[in-house]
Amino acid sequence: MSALAPPRPAVGRPGVPARRALVRWSWRLLRREWRSQALVTVLLVVTVIAAVCGAATIANLPDPADARLGSADTVMTLDGKDPQAVASDLAKIRASLGTVEVIGHSSEKAPGLGTPVDYRSQRLHGPFAGALLAIHQGRYPQGTGEAAITAGLAQLLGLRLGGTISLDGHARAVVGIAENPSFLADQFVLVDPASTQPQSLSVLTKGPVGPGGLGLTTASPVSGGAGANNDGIVVATLVLGCAMILLLLVAFVAAAAFAVLAHRRLRQLGMLAAIGATDRQVRQVMTATGLLIGVLAAVLGTIGGLALWPLVAPRLESTVDHRIAVSHIPWTLIGVLLVLAIVTSTGAAWWPARSVSRMPVTLALSGRPPVRTSAHRSALLAAVLFTAGVGVLAWAGKTRPWPVAGATLLTALAVLFAAPGAVRVLATAGARAPIAVRLALRDLARHPARSGAAVAAISLALGVPAVLVIVLTGYQSTPSTGNLSDRQLLVRLGGADDDNLVHTQTSAQLAALAGQVNRLVPGATVVPLAKAVSPDMQLGAEPDGVPSQMTVSAGIPGTDGESRGVSTYVASPALYRLLDADPARIGAATDLVTTRSGRLVLPRDTRDPAITHVQGPAYTSMPTTLITPAALDRHGWTTISSGWFIQSDRPLTGAQQAAARTFAVNNGLTVEIRDRQGAVTNTRLGVVAVGVLFALGVLAMTVGLIRSEAAPDLRTLTATGATPAIRRILAATTAGALALLGVILGGGGACLAMVAIYRHDLAVFGRVPIGYPIAVVVGTPVLAVLAGWLLAAREPAAIARRMGE
Numbered sequence: 001m002s003a004l005a006p007p008r009p010a011v012g013r014p015g016v017p018a019r020r021a022l023v024r025w026s027w028r029l030l031r032r033e034w035r036s037q038a039l040v041t042v043l044l045v046v047t048v049i050a051a052v053c054g055a056a057t058i059a060n061l062p063d064p065a066d067a068r069l070g071s072a073d074t075v076m077t078l079d080g081k082d083p084q085a086v087a088s089d090l091a092k093i094r095a096s097l098g099t100v101e102v103i104g105h106s107s108e109k110a111p112g113l114g115t116p117v118d119y120r121s122q123r124l125h126g127p128f129a130g131a132l133l134a135i136h137q138g139r140y141p142q143g144t145g146e147a148a149i150t151a152g153l154a155q156l157l158g159l160r161l162g163g164t165i166s167l168d169g170h171a172r173a174v175v176g177i178a179e180n181p182s183f184l185a186d187q188f189v190l191v192d193p194a195s196t197q198p199q200s201l202s203v204l205t206k207g208p209v210g211p212g213g214l215g216l217t218t219a220s221p222v223s224g225g226a227g228a229n230n231d232g233i234v235v236a237t238l239v240l241g242c243a244m245i246l247l248l249l250v251a252f253v254a255a256a257a258f259a260v261l262a263h264r265r266l267r268q269l270g271m272l273a274a275i276g277a278t279d280r281q282v283r284q285v286m287t288a289t290g291l292l293i294g295v296l297a298a299v300l301g302t303i304g305g306l307a308l309w310p311l312v313a314p315r316l317e318s319t320v321d322h323r324i325a326v327s328h329i330p331w332t333l334i335g336v337l338l339v340l341a342i343v344t345s346t347g348a349a350w351w352p353a354r355s356v357s358r359m360p361v362t363l364a365l366s367g368r369p370p371v372r373t374s375a376h377r378s379a380l381l382a383a384v385l386f387t388a389g390v391g392v393l394a395w396a397g398k399t400r401p402w403p404v405a406g407a408t409l410l411t412a413l414a415v416l417f418a419a420p421g422a423v424r425v426l427a428t429a430g431a432r433a434p435i436a437v438r439l440a441l442r443d444l445a446r447h448p449a450r451s452g453a454a455v456a457a458i459s460l461a462l463g464v465p466a467v468l469v470i471v472l473t474g475y476q477s478t479p480s481t482g483n484l485s486d487r488q489l490l491v492r493l494g495g496a497d498d499d500n501l502v503h504t505q506t507s508a509q510l511a512a513l514a515g516q517v518n519r520l521v522p523g524a525t526v527v528p529l530a531k532a533v534s535p536d537m538q539l540g541a542e543p544d545g546v547p548s549q550m551t552v553s554a555g556i557p558g559t560d561g562e563s564r565g566v567s568t569y570v571a572s573p574a575l576y577r578l579l580d581a582d583p584a585r586i587g588a589a590t591d592l593v594t595t596r597s598g599r600l601v602l603p604r605d606t607r608d609p610a611i612t613h614v615q616g617p618a619y620t621s622m623p624t625t626l627i628t629p630a631a632l633d634r635h636g637w638t639t640i641s642s643g644w645f646i647q648s649d650r651p652l653t654g655a656q657q658a659a660a661r662t663f664a665v666n667n668g669l670t671v672e673i674r675d676r677q678g679a680v681t682n683t684r685l686g687v688v689a690v691g692v693l694f695a696l697g698v699l700a701m702t703v704g705l706i707r708s709e710a711a712p713d714l715r716t717l718t719a720t721g722a723t724p725a726i727r728r729i730l731a732a733t734t735a736g737a738l739a740l741l742g743v744i745l746g747g748g749g750a751c752l753a754m755v756a757i758y759r760h761d762l763a764v765f766g767r768v769p770i771g772y773p774i775a776v777v778v779g780t781p782v783l784a785v786l787a788g789w790l791l792a793a794r795e796p797a798a799i800a801r802r803m804g805e
Contacts, residue, residue, distance in 0.1 A: 018281065019284065022281055022284050022285055022288060023284075023288045025285065026284075026285050026286075026288035026289045026292065027288075027292060029265070029268070029285075029289065030289055030292055030293070037257070037261065037289075037293060039257060039701060039704070040253070040254045040257040040258070040293060040345075041293050041296060041297055043250055043253060043254070043701070044250060044254070044293065044294065044297030044298075044301065044341060044344075044345060045297045045300045045301045045304065046301070047246055047247060047250045047297075047301070047341065048297055048298055048300075048301020048302060048304075048305065048337070048338065048341050049301045049304040049305040049308060050246065050305075051246065051247075051301070051305070051334075051337045051341070052301065052302055052304075052305025052306065052309070052334055052337065053305050053308055053309055053312055055330055055333050055334055055337060056305075056309050056312075056313075056328075056329050056330065056334075057312065057316060059328065059329075059330040059333065060313070060316070060320070060324045060325075060328055061320055068132075069128070069129075069204060070101075070126075070128045070129040070130065070131050070132050070182070070204065071128050071131070072101070072128035072129070072204035072205060072206060073205065073206050074204075074205050074206075075202050075203065075204050075205070076093070076202075076203045076205070076216070077200055077201070077202055077203075078090070078200065078201040078203060078216075079200060080104070080197065080198045080199050080200050080201055081199075083197060086201060089216045090102065090201075090203070092216060093203055093205070093216070097205045097206070099127050099205075099206070100203055100204060100205050101123075101126040101127050101128045101129055101203070101204040102193075102201050102202070102203055102204075103120065103121065103122045103126075103129060103201065103202045103204070104119075104120065104121035104122070104193060104196065104198025104200070104201050104202075105118055105119070105120055105121075105198055105199060105200050105201070105202065106118070106119040106168065106196065106198045106199045106200075107119075107199060108167040108168045108189075109167070110156075110157065110167055116668070117153065117167055117187070117188070117189060118187070118188040118189070119167070119168055119188070119189045119191055119196065119198070120188040120189065120190055120191070121190075121191050121192065121193035121195075121196050121198055122190065122193065123193060124140055126204075128204040128205075128206070129204060131181060131182055132180050132181070132182055132183075133178065133179075133180065133181075133190070134178070134179055134180075134181050134323075135148060135176045135177070135178055136151065136176075136177045136178065136179050137161065137176060137177040138161050138174075138175050138176030138177055139175055139176050140175075140176060140190075141172070141175055141176060141190060141191055141192050141195075142192055143192060143194075143195055144170065144172075144192070144195040144196075145171070145172055145173060146172055146173050146175045146191075146192070147165055147172035147173070147174060147175070147189050147190060147191050148174065148175060148176035148177065148178040148189070148190040149165060149174055149177065149178065149188075149189050149190070150177070150178055150179055150180075150186065150187045150188060150189075151177055151179065152185070152187050153187045153188070153189065154174070154177065156187075159174055160174070161174055161175070161176070161177065162174065165189060167189070168196075172191070176190070178190040179323075181322060181323040182322050182323075183321060183322060184317065184318070184321050184322060184323070185321055245408075245460075245464060247340055247341060247344045248344075248409075248412055248460060249457055249460045249461060249698070250344060250348075251344045251345075251347060251348045252348075252416065252453050252454075252456040252457035252460060253453070253454075253457045253698060253701060253702060254290075254344070254345060254348035254349070255348040255351050255352065255449075255450075255453035255456075256450045256451075256453035256454045256457065256702050257348075258286065258289075258290060258348055258349045258351075258352045258353075259351075259352040259355075259447070259449040259450035259453060260450055261286075261289070261352075262286055262352040262353060262355070262356045262449075263447070263450075265285075265286075265356075266356065266359075266365075267365055269282055269285065269356055269357075270359075270361050270362075270363075270365040271365070272285065273361050274361050274365070279357040279358070280357075282353070282356065282357040283350065283353040283354060283356075283357045285353070286349045286350070286352065286353030286356065287346055287349050287350045287353055289349055290345045290346040290347070290348060290349025290350065291342065291345065291346045291349075293345050293349075294341055294342035294343070294344065294345030294346055295342055297341060297345065298338040298341045298342055301338075301341065302334070302338060305334075306329070309326065309329070310326050313326050351449070351453075352449050352450075355449055378417045378418070378420055378421055379417070379418060379421040381417045382414045382415070382416075382417035382418035382421070383414075383418075385410050385411070385413050385414035385417065386410070386411055386414035386415075386418070386749065386752075388407075388410050389407040389408070389409075389410035389411035389414060389753065390407070390411070390752060390753055390756045391756075392404075392406065392407035392410065393407045393408075393411075393753055393756040393757050394756040394757070394759060396757075397757060404757075407753075408753075411749055411753055412456075412460055412463075414749070415455075415456050415459045415460065415463075415745050415746065415749055416452065416453070416456040418745060419451070419452035419453070419454075419455035419456045419459070419741065419745065420448035420449070420451070420452035422455065422741050422744070422745060423444050423445055423448060423451045423452060423455060423737075423741065424445050424448070426441060426444075426737055426740070426741060427441040427442055427444060427445035434729070436726050436729035436730055436733065437729060437733045439730060440729070440730045440731075440733035440734045440737065441733065441737060443713075443734075444734065444737060444738075450702075451738070453702075454699075454702035454703075454738055455738055455741045455742055455745065456745075457698050457702060458695055458698055458699055458702070458738055458739060458741070458742030458746065459741070459742045459745040459746030459749070460746060461691065461694050461695035461698045461742070461746070462691060462692075462695045462742050462743060462746035462747055462750075462776060462780065463745075463746035463747065463749060463750040464691060464750075465687045465688050465690070465691025465692070465776070466691075466746065466747050466750035466751065466754075466776065467750045467753070467754060468684070468687045468691075469684055469687060469688060469768060469772050470750075470751075470754045470758070470764065470765070470768065471754075472680050472683060472684045472687070473684070473764055473767050473768050474758060474761065474764040475680060476677050476680045476681075476767070477675070477677060478767070480617075480618060481618050481619070482619060482620070482674060482675060482677075483619060483620050483621040483672065483674060483675050484619050484621050484622065484672060484673060484674045484675075485617075485619060485674060486651040486652060486674045487647065487648045487649070487650065487651055487652060488619070488622070488645070488646065488647055488648070488652075488673075488674070489520070489521065489524075489645075489646040489648075489652060489656075489657075489660055489671060489672070489673055490621055490622075490643065490644075490645055490646075490671065490672040490673075491517055491643045491644045491645075491646070491660070491664070491669060491670070491671050492642065492643040492669060492670040492671075492672070493505060493513075493641060493642055493643050493669060494548065494642070494643075494669075494670060499567050499642075500531070500550060500551050500553050500565060500567075501548045501549070501550055501551075502531060502548060502549050502551055502640055502641075502642045503547065503548050503668065503669075504547045504548060504549050504640070505641065510641055513667060513669075514528070514644070516663055516667075517644045517646070517663075520646065520656065520659060520660050520663060521646050521648050521652065521656050521660075523648070523649070524646050524647060524648040524649070525574075525646070525647045525648075526644050526645075526646050527572070527574040527575060527578060527623075527644065527645040527646075527647070528572075528574075528641065528644055529569050529570075529575075529623060529641070529642045529643045529644060529645055530569065530570040530572075530639040530640060530641055530642055531551035531552065531553075531568065531569055531570060531639065531640055531642040532551060532552040532568070532570055532627050532632060532635075532637040532638070532639060533549060533550075533551055533552065533637060533638045533639065533640050534552055534603070534635070534636075534637055535636060535637075535638075549640055551568075551640065551642065552568065552602070552603060552627070552637060553565045553566060553567065553568040553603075554566045554568045554592055554594075554600045554601065554602055554609070554625055554627075555600065555601050555602075555603070556598065556599070556600060556601075557599060557601050566596070566600065566625050567621075567623070567625065568592075568625045568626070568627055569623040569625070569626055569627070569642070570626065570627055570629070570632065570639050571593055571626035571627060571628050571629065575623055575626055575645075576593075576626075578616075578622070578623070578645070578647065579593070579595060579614050579616035579617070579624065579626075580614065580615070580616055581593055581612075581614040581616065585612070586612050586628065587610075587612070588630050589610050589630070590610050590611070590612045590628050590630065590631070591609035591610045591611065591627065591628060591630075591631040591634075592609050592610070592611045592612070592625060592626065592627060592628070592631070593611075593612045593614060593625075593626045593628060594611060594612075594613060594614070594624060594625040594626065595613070595614055595615070595616040595617070595618070595624040595625075596613075596624065596625060597613065600625070602631075602635075605635070609631070621672055622645070623645060643669075652673065657673050660673070684772070688772050688775055688776065691776070692775060692776060692779060692780055692783070695739070695742065695780055696739075696780070696783060696784065696787065699735055699738055699739055699742075699784055699787075700787065702738065703731065703734055703735050703738065703788065714727065714730070727792050728788070728789045728792045729789075730792070731788040731789070731791065731792030732785045732786075732788035732789040732792065733785075733788075734788065735784040735785060735787060735788030736781050736784050736785040736788065738784070739780050739781040739783075739784035739785075740781045742780070743776060743777050743780055743781060747773075747776055747777060751765075
């Protein structure tokens with residue numbers, strides 16, 4: 001500060017005693033004016049609590065281990081019909097691989113249940129599946145007369161501790177409640193491995209192994225798993241991204257609060273400059289306040305978040321479907337979040353401190369707001385930042401997350417620099433408005449620092465839900481895309497986990513099932529489905545003991561040498577008609593007929609298959625990849641019935657869908673209908689509702705800060721005879737103007753940014769329901785005006801001195 005307009009250059013660097021004195025003075029001012037800083041402190045504390053709980057929550061979302069393999073890499077399934085052969089194979093596996101873990105499975109029918117119950121023989125604390133078994137209540141079963149069951153199965157069968165279960169023909173006392181901590185929906189009966197002869201055995205091992213190479217006689221094809229979860233980088237990125245958006249919003253609100261505080265301290269800061277303080281020391285008073293508030297909020301928020309986490313963790317277990325260890329807390333990630341919170345508070349205080357330090361001393365001593373300067377430089381900087389952000393978004397698209405994060409930060413900063421100019425433009429546009437409206441708009445324009453920060457906070461609060469609505473709409477399927485149309489139904493003879501594993505059926509069972517399938521949707525076209533079977537694919541069993549057969553499927557080759565399987569069916573005239581394919585155009589040398597683009601490979605075939613591409617439906621679960629009969633003959637493959645595809649001429653009714661589900665449950669099958677993506681719709685609605693409410697909350701806080709600073713002027717108006725209607729108009733105009741600018745800058749900027757990302761798929765904007773933009777563009781300013789009008793009727797108690805003096 002200086003007596004002249006230009007700021008005085010700093011003389012030397014302040015020493016440690018001067019800094020210590022300024023920090024002590026800042027602490028005394030903070031203690032004296034703690035009420036004025038309570039809002040920012042509470043906001044930062046709540047943000048840190050949310051960040052700590054959010055970091056712990058997202059870090060615990062991934063499964064701690066593969067729900068089927070635990071820490072193992074591969075599993076081999078042995079047929080348990082011949083105990084001597086099984087013992088011989090187990091000896092070979094142990095001799096070759098060393099440590100293994102054996103889990104037995106037997107499938108037993110239960111009255112009233114459509115799927116068999118898995119009788120599982122497994123030891124506690126196994127070398128690989130130790131994380132897949134725990135006794136929740138009671139104890140581990142011992143001997144032939146005891147068993148433990150899962151809580152869900154106990155509820156279905158009406159059992160409890162001390163009861164008796166005899167689904168396998170042997171009465172066993174229920175002595176414990178067991179569970180799979182990595183998959184709570186896993187339902188089974190746990191028995192002592194020494195008390196039963198299982199129908200099949202799962203052998204967990206480390207490292208890849210081929211059953212043919214070990215000379216095994218009872219093994220099914222080997223399958224692998226994910227093993228331990230290694231998604232730490234993804235989790236950290238997601239947490240930091242969410243925390244950065246939240247902290248940036250808090251920074252904008254805090255900047256408005258610190259701008260108000262700086263205006264209240266103008267005279268004290270002017271006196272400090274008058275006695276020789278440099279500009280750096282003047283800024284240090286405000287930044288020290290921000291630092292102290294940030295440290296206080298970080299400490300209180302961390303304590304609150306860690307205290308709240310043990311209450312949150314148990315309620316998340318039913319959602320994530322696995323147990324959560326309360327002690328599993330990402331300390332490093334939380335430490336980074338705390339540093340960000342302190343930096344956010346300090347940075348929010350530095351911005352208004354920079355403006356105050358450049359004021360002339362005489363102007364600061366008078367307590368008047370600084371003289372308005374041209375907004376052209378801020379507007380130009382905003383344009384440059386926004387152009388750079390949109391350009392990076394257009395380049396990054398949907399495949400480069402880190403550039404997208406940096407571009408998002410650039411666009412948010414562009415809004416911050418554009419907000420003061422937008423406030424002045426709105427004040428100029430309201431020059432011919434009634435006197436009360438003009439006063440409110442001019443008051444916003446007189447204090448561009450606090451009003452600009454408030455507009456930036458509201459813009460970000462509205463821009464985030466606008467982006468999420470567009471992203472969710474782009475994710476949502478159109479009527480011509482998705483898994484199936486609303487007129488189609490897929491019935492599989494197998495489980496939902498692997499459609500290449502088909503449950504084997506006798507001819508009589510197939511005929512009975514086909515008769516029931518034909519009656520599910522009267523008048524519909526029913527197409528039988530079949531899959532190819534290679535002679536070297538042995539008949540095996542699923543972990544629940546159901547006899548199953550692995551089938552041949554085409555694959556999409558990957559860069560790592562592995563291929564991703566594609567549901568592949570045996571071609572038939574009915575399937576050709578379904579895909580609008582002309583059989584006459586399909587040559588004898590063709591191996592595959594598909595609607596997919598790109599390269600496909602077949603297992604155990606070194607050459608690329610001959611593919612005929614057709615223009616068929618784009619539904620992902622339709623039988624759109626077919627193996628021709630000629631290809632079956634060339635490879636020596638046979639066929640097995642795998643299900644039915646139902647095509648109706650009208651949308652399936654709710655009763656027909658319910659009948660299909662009941663049929664599948666009663667017969668151990670899987671049905672698939674169109675995924676309505678109700679979760680996407682509900683999420684989109686919730687995002688808009690939360691976004692508007694959050695924006696209104698931010699608006700209430702910022703309007704409260706602005707109107708509290710204008711309280712002396714309001715008291716003067718009241719003393720001169722201003723009516724309650726004038727006070728209502730002032731508050732309503734302030735709230736409405738901030739909300740309108742937030743909608744224009746936040747919503748408009750978000751839409752332009754998303755246009756850059758979705759420039760090749762602009763149709764997504766036409767699929768956004770019209771109610772969402774109306775709720776944001778019209779609803780937010782209207783609600784802001786109504787809230788300001790209703791909450792501003794109270795007359796000030798008296799004409800008093802300015803707060804802080």
